[in-house]
Amino acid sequence: MCIVRGMTTEDIHAVALIEKECFGEPWSEAQLQESLGKDYARFLVAVDDGEVVGYVGAYILGEDVDITNVAVTSSSRGRGVAYSLMSSVMRVAREEGSTIVRLECRVSNTPARALYDKLGFESVGVRPRFYQDLEDAIMYEKHLQEV
Numbered sequence: 001m002c003i004v005r006g007m008t009t010e011d012i013h014a015v016a017l018i019e020k021e022c023f024g025e026p027w028s029e030a031q032l033q034e035s036l037g038k039d040y041a042r043f044l045v046a047v048d049d050g051e052v053v054g055y056v057g058a059y060i061l062g063e064d065v066d067i068t069n070v071a072v073t074s075s076s077r078g079r080g081v082a083y084s085l086m087s088s089v090m091r092v093a094r095e096e097g098s099t100i101v102r103l104e105c106r107v108s109n110t111p112a113r114a115l116y117d118k119l120g121f122e123s124v125g126v127r128p129r130f131y132q133d134l135e136d137a138i139m140y141e142k143h144l145q146e147v
C-alpha cells in the first residue's frame, strides 16, 4: 500500500534517482538537501512497500504556495500517486493558511497538464521560452478553499 509522508534526509538519494529518471535537468542530491533545509519547504514522498516511488516539493511563502516539482517513478505511474502527493501537500498548505498554489509546466507535458486539470488548476498564462531548451511554460494556479 502506498503512503504519503514527510521527506527526510534519508530519502534524498531515492528522490535524486527519481529526478534523474524524470527530468532532463534533474536536481542533484545537494540541491535537494539545500531545498529540504529551507524553513518554508514542505516536501513529501510516496512510499510503496518500503520504496520511495514519488515526491512533491512545495515552498510555502505566506498565502502563496510554489510547487517546485512533482514526479513519480515510471513503474508506479497511473495509480494515483501524483494525485495523492499533490492533494496532500495542498492540504498541508491550506492548514498553514495558504490560499493559492502556483506552478509551471512544459506545454508539451500532457500527463502533468492532465493531472493539474484533474486537481482543479486553471491555466493563467504562458511564459515564453521559460526552460533552458526554450520550450514555453504554462502557468497554473489553484485557490485552496476546496482542497
Ligand SMILES: CC(C)(COP(=O)(O)OP(=O)(O)OC[C@H]1O[C@@H](n2cnc3c(N)ncnc32)[C@H](O)[C@@H]1OP(=O)(O)O)[C@@H](O)C(=O)NCCC(=O)NCCS
Binding pocket: 022, 023, 069, 070, 071, 072, 073, 076, 077, 078, 079, 080, 081, 082, 083, 084, 104, 105, 106, 109, 110, 111, 112, 114, 115, 116, 118
Ligand atoms: C506527471 C506525473 C507526475 C503523473 O504521475 P502519476 O502518479 O502517474 O499520476 P496519477 O496516476 O496520480 O494521475 C492523476 C491524473 O492525472 C492525469 N494523468 C496522469 N498521467 C496521465 C497520462 N499519461 N495521460 C493522460 N493523463 C494523465 C489523469 O487525469 C489522471 O487521472 P485518472 O487516472 O483518473 O485519469 C508523472 O507522469 C511523472 O512523474 N512525469 C515525469 C515528471 C513530470 O513531468 N512532472 C511534472 C513536472 S511539471
